[in-house]
Amino acid sequence: EVQLVESGGGLQQPGRSLRLSCAASGFTFDDYAMHWVRQAPGKGLEWVSGISWNSATTGYADSVKGRFTISRDNAKNSLYLQMNSLRTEDTALYYCAKDRLWGSYSGTLGYWGQGTLVTVSS
Amino acid sequence: EIVLTQSPGTLSLSPGERATLSCRASQSVSSSYLAWYQQKPGQAPRLLIYGASSRATGIPDRFSGSGSGTDFTLTISRLEPEDFAVYYCQQYGNSPFTFGPGTKVDIK
Numbered sequence: 001e002v003q004l005v006e007s008g009g010g011l012q013q014p015g016r017s018l019r020l021s022c023a024a025s026g027f028t029f030d031d032y033a034m035h036w037v038r039q040a041p042g043k044g045l046e047w048v049s050g051i052s053w054n055s056a057t058t059g060y061a062d063s064v065k066g067r068f069t070i071s072r073d074n075a076k077n078s079l080y081l082q083m084n085s086l087r088t089e090d091t092a093l094y095y096c097a098k099d100r101l102w103g104s105y106s107g108t109l110g111y112w113g114q115g116t117l118v119t120v121s122s
Numbered sequence: 123e124i125v126l127t128q129s130p131g132t133l134s135l136s137p138g139e140r141a142t143l144s145c146r147a148s149q150s151v152s153s154s155y156l157a158w159y160q161q162k163p164g165q166a167p168r169l170l171i172y173g174a175s176s177r178a179t180g181i182p183d184r185f186s187g188s189g190s191g192t193d194f195t196l197t198i199s200r201l202e203p204e205d206f207a208v209y210y211c212q213q214y215g216n217s218p219f220t221f222g223p224g225t226k227v228d229i230k
Contacts, residue, residue, distance in 0.1 A: 037167075043158070045167060045210050047219040059217040062123060097161070097167055107214025108157050110178065112166035 002026040002111045004096045009116030012086055020116060022079040022096030026027070030074035033057075033099035035109055036081050037117075038092035049081065050104040059105075063089075086120045093117050124148055124213050126222035133163030134230040141198040145211035150191045157194045158187055159225075162207045169210075171196065201227070207228045 008020040022034070035050040049070040050059045058070055069082040079096055093115040100110035127149040133139055145156065154174035161227040169178040171187035174194055182198040198205055206229050210220040 042223045045161075045212075045221040047212070047221060050217075050219070060220070061218045088144075100169065100172060107155070107217075107219045108169060108172045109159070109167070109212075110169055112164055112168075 002098060004111060004113030006094060006110065006113045009094065009122050011019065011059070011119045011121065012114075013122050014086055014088055014120055016086055017051045018083045018086060018118060020081040020083065020094055020096075020118070024077045024096075024098070029072075029077040030054075031103075031104040032067060034072060034079045035097045035107070036070065037095045037097055037109065037112075038090075039088075039093045039095070039115075040117065043092075045093045046092075047107075050099075050105065051079070053103060054094035057105045083118070086118075088120050091118060091120050097118060123218050124151065124216055124220055126211055126213060126220055128209075128211060128222035129223045130225060134228055135201055136230045137201050137203055139201050141196075141205070141227055142202055143198075143209055143227075144197040145189075145194040145196070145222050147192045147194075147213060148171060151194075154190050155213060156187075156189070156194050157212045157216030158185075159210045159212065160205075161210065162174060162208050167210065173176075181214045198227075199203045 003025045011073040036048040067085045095115045098108035098111040100108040156174045158171040161167040177186045
């Protein structure tokens with residue numbers, strides 16, 4: 001069974017940093033691209049970032065480009081999101097999601113974790 | 123970036139009725155790389171449709187997708203009680219991948 005468990009969320013002040021992690025199990029992690037998607041309280045979904053299976057391809061939403069960095073450690077079956085220069089508008093539930101397609105950076109999100117909440121406030 | 127617009131914002135229907143949800147893109151979506159997701163309160167989203175019309179694994183055949191270019195439709199042929207939820211379209215043909223604002227299907 002595919003499991004994605006996010007961690008690292010919490011309360012942080014504007015301008016500070018936070019690092020999210022996603023622990024994956026139940027599938028061959030290094031065969032799949034991975035993504036982060038966020039959802040502000042009571043709002044819709046926003047794709048944040050994605051990374052291919054071998055880290056060769058990464059992508060970012062315009063709203064986080066230059067501030068957030070996605071990475072992965074295939075030996076540890078883990079996905080990360082380094083969030084710098086946090087803003088109040090980054091407050092959201094952050095989901096880790098597995099790409100649907102084996103070996104491809106497709107952007108379709110076949111499995112999702114339950115999310116970790118990030119609150120940015122002074 | 124490609125901007126997606128969904129209509130209507132809310133659709134009020136009764137169980138057994140047909141639901142038709144629309145998603146329009148600000149520019150043509152490459153190779154019909156358009157997906158639909160369902161989200162229920164307190165839950166993570168679930169992939170329903172990819173490639174505009176292909177059902178994801180385990181999705182009932184009452185869900186169908188159609189469209190190409192800039193106009194796409196999700197149809198639920200007969201609403202079941204568990205189908206009342208928010209539905210999002212997403213384009214993944216161009217990075218950054220983007221979602222529409224969602225359509226809420228609620229019970230009339």
